[in-house]
Amino acid sequence: MSNSTLFKPEMLTFHQCAKCGTLDAACINTCAKCLASEMNPVQIAGVGKLVSWTTVRKPPLRFKADGMYHVGVFDLDNGFRVTGRFLPEDGDQLGDRVIAVPTTITEPTGPITPTFRVQKNV
Numbered sequence: 001m002s003n004s005t006l007f008k009p010e011m012l013t014f015h016q017c018a019k020c021g022t023l024d025a026a027c028i029n030t031c032a033k034c035l036a037s038e039m040n041p042v043q044i045a046g047v048g049k050l051v052s053w054t055t056v057r058k059p060p061l062r063f064k065a066d067g068m069y070h071v072g073v074f075d076l077d078n079g080f081r082v083t084g085r086f087l088p089e090d091g092d093q094l095g096d097r098v099i100a101v102p103t104t105i106t107e108p109t110g111p112i113t114p115t116f117r118v119q120k121n122v
Ligand SMILES: [Zn+2]
Pocket: 017, 018, 019, 020, 021, 022, 031, 032, 033, 034, 035, 036
């Protein structure tokens, strides 16, 4: 089995304007560039690098059952900067390559929160 199958990233949903092709990370109905009103969901591979991360020791009420957790900022290879959950391990450093992994965390008001971890070279 090759590494590419071992580390197949989760796909993240973006929205793309049907008229001008502008991509948006948010779930919106109107293109911010040309104001067209047809935005289609597209799947983008969740791969990029770790920009920053922190630990939430006192989670908000809706995540209280999770206990302490980690959130990160990630620069995807398609140029977008996204936030999500982070699963840190010893030795992880800023700038490390990250991939999105399967997650079940959902925000009360929105889509599934992406979860990332550093891509290890095995
Ligand atoms: Zn557009």
